[in-house]
Amino acid sequence: MKPVIVPTTDVNSETGILVQWRAENRSAVRRGQIVAEIETSKAVVEVEAPEDGWLLQAADQGAEVRLQEPIAHIFPDETALAAFAAQAAPRPPQTDNRPPGLRITDKARRLAEQHGLDLAALDRGRLITQKDIEALIAKLRVQTPADLPPPLKAKPGMERVVLVGAGMGAEQALDIMGGEPQRQAVAIIDDNPELWGRTILGVPVIGGADRLAVLHREDAFDSVLIVIGGSVEARAKFRRLCQQRGIPLTGNVIDPTAKLPRDFQIGRGNMICGFCYFGTGTRVGDNNVISAHNSFDHHNVLGCDIATGPGCMTSGRVRIGDRVRMGTGIFIEPDVVIGDDVVIASGAVVVRSIPSGHAVKTKAGSSVVVPRRPGVERTGGQS
Amino acid sequence: MNFARALGATLRHCLESDPRVIVLGEDIADPYGGAFKVTRGLSTDFPGRVRNTPVSEAAIVGLAGGLALSGFRPIVEIMFGDFLGLAFDQILNHIAKFQAMYAGQVACPVIIRTPSGGGRSYGPTHSQSLEKHFLGIPNLVVAAASLYCWPQDLFDRFLAQELPVLFIEHKLLYPLEMRVPEDGQLGDLPAVMEGSPGFPPALCVAAVPRAECAATVVAYGFAAVMALKVVESLAMEEEIFAELIVPIQLAPFDYAPVLASAARTGALITVEESVGGWAWGTEIALECNRALFGQLRRPPRVVTSERDIIPAARALESEMLINENKIRQAIRETAT
Numbered sequence: 001m002k003p004v005i006v007p008t009t010d011v012n013s014e015t016g017i018l019v020q021w022r023a024e025n026r027s028a029v030r031r032g033q034i035v036a037e038i039e040t041s042k043a044v045v046e047v048e049a050p051e052d053g054w055l056l057q058a059a060d061q062g063a064e065v066r067l068q069e070p071i072a073h074i075f076p077d078e079t080a081l082a083a084f085a086a087q088a089a090p091r092p093p094q095t096d097n098r099p100p101g102l103r104i105t106d107k108a109r110r111l112a113e114q115h116g117l118d119l120a121a122l123d124r125g126r127l128i129t130q131k132d133i134e135a136l137i138a139k140l141r142v143q144t145p146a147d148l149p150p151p152l153k154a155k156p157g158m159e160r161v162v163l164v165g166a167g168m169g170a171e172q173a174l175d176i177m178g179g180e181p182q183r184q185a186v187a188i189i190d191d192n193p194e195l196w197g198r199t200i201l202g203v204p205v206i207g208g209a210d211r212l213a214v215l216h217r218e219d220a221f222d223s224v225l226i227v228i229g230g231s232v233e234a235r236a237k238f239r240r241l242c243q244q245r246g247i248p249l250t251g252n253v254i255d256p257t258a259k260l261p262r263d264f265q266i267g268r269g270n271m272i273c274g275f276c277y278f279g280t281g282t283r284v285g286d287n288n289v290i291s292a293h294n295s296f297d298h299h300n301v302l303g304c305d306i307a308t309g310p311g312c313m314t315s316g317r318v319r320i321g322d323r324v325r326m327g328t329g330i331f332i333e334p335d336v337v338i339g340d341d342v343v344i345a346s347g348a349v350v351v352r353s354i355p356s357g358h359a360v361k362t363k364a365g366s367s368v369v370v371p372r373r374p375g376v377e378r379t380g381g382q383s
Numbered sequence: 384m385n386f387a388r389a390l391g392a393t394l395r396h397c398l399e400s401d402p403r404v405i406v407l408g409e410d411i412a413d414p415y416g417g418a419f420k421v422t423r424g425l426s427t428d429f430p431g432r433v434r435n436t437p438v439s440e441a442a443i444v445g446l447a448g449g450l451a452l453s454g455f456r457p458i459v460e461i462m463f464g465d466f467l468g469l470a471f472d473q474i475l476n477h478i479a480k481f482q483a484m485y486a487g488q489v490a491c492p493v494i495i496r497t498p499s500g501g502g503r504s505y506g507p508t509h510s511q512s513l514e515k516h517f518l519g520i521p522n523l524v525v526a527a528a529s530l531y532c533w534p535q536d537l538f539d540r541f542l543a544q545e546l547p548v549l550f551i552e553h554k555l556l557y558p559l560e561m562r563v564p565e566d567g568q569l570g571d572l573p574a575v576m577e578g579s580p581g582f583p584p585a586l587c588v589a590a591v592p593r594a595e596c597a598a599t600v601v602a603y604g605f606a607a608v609m610a611l612k613v614v615e616s617l618a619m620e621e622e623i624f625a626e627l628i629v630p631i632q633l634a635p636f637d638y639a640p641v642l643a644s645a646a647r648t649g650a651l652i653t654v655e656e657s658v659g660g661w662a663w664g665t666e667i668a669l670e671c672n673r674a675l676f677g678q679l680r681r682p683p684r685v686v687t688s689e690r691d692i693i694p695a696a697r698a699l700e701s702e703m704l705i706n707e708n709k710i711r712q713a714i715r716e717t718a719t
Binding site: 014015103105107108126127129130143 | 558571573590591592618619620621623
């Protein structure tokens with residue numbers, strides 16, 4: 001298929017009028033044959049067929065056509081033409097007004113989806129924001145049913161741990177804890193009522209944060225591990241909540257493949273995934289989740305409530321503040337100080353200190369996606 | 384109806400309703416109908432009143448000044464706003480001054496319409512937004528076309544007053560559909576038209592009730608179209624809520640809607656396509672800073688194109704001119 005384009009360099013016009021078709025629709029045309037006349041702001045232009053074939057018109061006589069777009073297509077045979085014509089659906093009419101419906105911000109939609117909310121009850125007269133969804137969640141929480149599953153019974157002498165967050169972080173934690181002789185996860189809590197009653201690797205999701213205090217008073221568990229990876233704010237919030245209620249964080253959940261220094265100083269409630277390295281003199285606070293293959297070189301200091309993606313690497317004497325969120329594959333130079341509440345995008349190379357409350361962004365799209373050429377197997381840059 | 388057609392219909396309406404109206408310009412008669420086809424068909428339907436002129440902007444505008452003094456209501460098309468330089472003396476020293484120099488015995492109500500702005504890679508001398516050089520000339524109204532206000536309402540207003548008017552039409556507006564608010568809504572967004580007596584009303588639009596907005600954005604021309612998209616996407620994607628004000632009249636300027644909004648939101652961003660420095664927005668920023676001293680959370684922000692000659696290459700041009708990203712960044716930084 002070959003497009004038929006109006007041959008004009010007239011920069012004053014974006015559109016022209018299709019004055020006349022000189023070749024019939026679906027007829028055979030020869031290369032160089034004049035198929036149409038287009039009137040631009042400067043002149044009437046004759047449009048030639050770019051090659052031999054069968055012509056399918058894409059505009060009506062008298063219509064306004066865009067000069068950058070094909071006015072027709074040429075096909076090698078009638079079958080190809082018919083197949084294309086059958087496939088080309090008529091264009092929907094363009095209107096400025098989108099169909100009436102729920103207007104909701106992305107943040108509000110994500111929150112609503114996380115909580116599996118039915119949005120039909122919301123007021124359609126205005127834009128729904130995060131605040132509206134939070135209000136709806138608070139309203140629903142009051143209506144929580146009472147028939148939720150109890151925590152598992154642990155073997156005597158085992159530390160009974162409740163995981164906070166029923167996402168994939170829970171599965172990672174359960175995988176690491178599966179090999180531990182002294183500690184057992186007995187329940188998971190999550191504020192999304194949709195997940196209540198489900199089980200993750202045999203451990204039940206028993207309700208929301210409200211249930212934590214009740215069960216702790218009933219001595220149904222000993223400690224908590226926060227396994228939320230996506231939001232450092234949520235990590236900090238649940239740590240504060242536990243602190244206020246006098247609920248201890250569990251020791252630390254560390255994959256056996258991690259390499260720790262002899263003089264390791266580490267707080268509580270940390271989850272450290274496989275193949276992590278911590279250099280000598282490195283200190284770690286409470287409630288951090290460190291993904292696989294992170295490497296913190298010697299004399300690093302990590303704060304609390306941090307979440308990292310896989311493959312983050314620091315050089316010596318790096319300090320990382322509280323509630324820092326790091327993406328995947330980040331390199332940090334020696335002596336860099338990362339403030340509190342910093343977000344660092346995947347792939348960043350951090351060469352200087354970042355003040356609190358700042359985001360480190362990287363230029364997205366450094367890789368280019370092109371269709372593969374058949375037979376090209378090499379992964380080298382120029383192939 | 385797109386803006387070019389709405390404007391053509393407006394000129395037709397002016398010719399029909401006011402026998403004093405004469406339309407002048409280079410190559411505006413049929414069959415060419417003007418470089419942007421705004422006057423297409425008019426010379427055929429109003430013979431003698433829609434006329435091609437020689438290629439001399441000084442002559443066209445001078446002629447229009449004389450016609451206006453003689454009781455006509457000339458409407459002039461300058462093919463590209465970049466050519467206004469050639470008519471500057473006629474506008475500055477003659478048309479804008481006659482009324483005062485002849486102690487009010489005459490008026491010189493010329494309407495000069497001209498396409499402006501870039502985005503079509505027309506190069507350094509066919510892409511500029513030169514209106515800032517005409518702001519502040521005493522006795523001259525500078526106004527900017529908007530998709531959110533019917534041009535006919537504006538031209539009725541211009542013809543009812545005695546002042547000369549420079550009417551700036553961003554060339555990217557011509558193919559776009561008019562979007563005038565209806566029943567307090569612009570599409571999905573709540574919108575009102577607001578202004579002091581004597582001024583054409585400005586569009587005030589936001590994604591949420593105005594009381595919830597954290598920034599005031601003021602923009603005109605095609606910059607207003609970009610700013611509206613940004614205001615909508617910032618609301619939907621980031622819950623950053625800004626109120627957009629689109630004034631018609633750039634000078635003299637009606638500060639009331641802008642000051643009222645900025646007093647509510649505590650932040651002001653002006654957006655225009657002219658090159659940076661000594662811009663329309665700097666004057667507004669200064670006045671807001673003065674009137675709302677201590678009430679703004681952050682210093683006002685003036686968004687303009689780079690101060691440079693506009694390149695013809697499309698990629699270089701888009702780098703130099705304002706764009707949605709630059710506007711988004713400025714609002715994000717000022718509102719939060």
